[in-house]
Amino acid sequence: MTSVRTAVFPIAGKGTRFLPATKAVPKEMLPVVDKPLLQYAVEEALAAGVERLVFVTAQGKGAMEDHFDIAYELVETLRAKGKTAELAAASDMVLDPGRILSVRQPQALGLGHAVWCARHVIGNEPFAVLLPDELLWNPANPALAEMVDAHARLGGNLISVLEVPAEHTHRYGIVSPGTTDGLITEVRALVEKPAQGTAPSRLAAIGRYILQPEVIGLLADAQSGAGGEIQLTDAMARLIGKQPFHALTFTGERFDCGDKAGHITANIALALARPDIGPVVADWLRARSL
Structure with missing residues (x-):
């Protein structure tokens, strides 16, 4: 079975919910502790064995590509000052030439349109799509790696899902379930x-x-779907019954970083998990919970 070699990152949005912070900085570059949100998704894809990272971007989003490139002036400054730890951090996510490919989404016509913009890079093989707004945190078993393993057994199409409160279902693409086998659920619609x-x-x-x-x-x-946009969910739904289609329930912790409260929660949770800063953050939280 063909491996999943290509991952698409739809990152052309304006990030208006985070204004004024996103007036000059892409939303995907906002930090969670000390790494930009996009880096978590890229690391997840690399951990799953993905070879090609396709950034679907828009005007003014060049900082995202720059982050994974060599910053020569910064590197030389840190090296001259003997700041080895900072040098390692600045160089940690420099990727091999050609690993990142960038395509433009000239109009904000929806997630489905963003994926379609990457069609010439995707070619005729299975591919992954990762939305960096969704920080899926499970360092021991990253979400996409778990999905790639399941896809090797099941083939067809596979999506990651979680149970949400009934009052929140109107915010998401929702599965009409068939048979269930552990964490795997057949998708009927x-x-x-x-x-x-x-x-x-x-x-x-x-x-x-x-x-x-x-x-x-x-x-x-x-055709335009919910919200007047080209919805990826609508196109996926048309594959059901023609190809195998399953959902894999995610076993880690999910943070909706497209929302201000979710982004703040992610920062707190990941900071608490860090041995270098976790105790200080925990003490601060305890002092304010009295």
């Missing part, structure tokens, strides 16, 4: 942002997908 009280389950797609290339052809003639 997908509903994008169902009206409150109409969701077929509480299993919500959480921003990780492994898809067959046939979805690209469906996106090419897609």
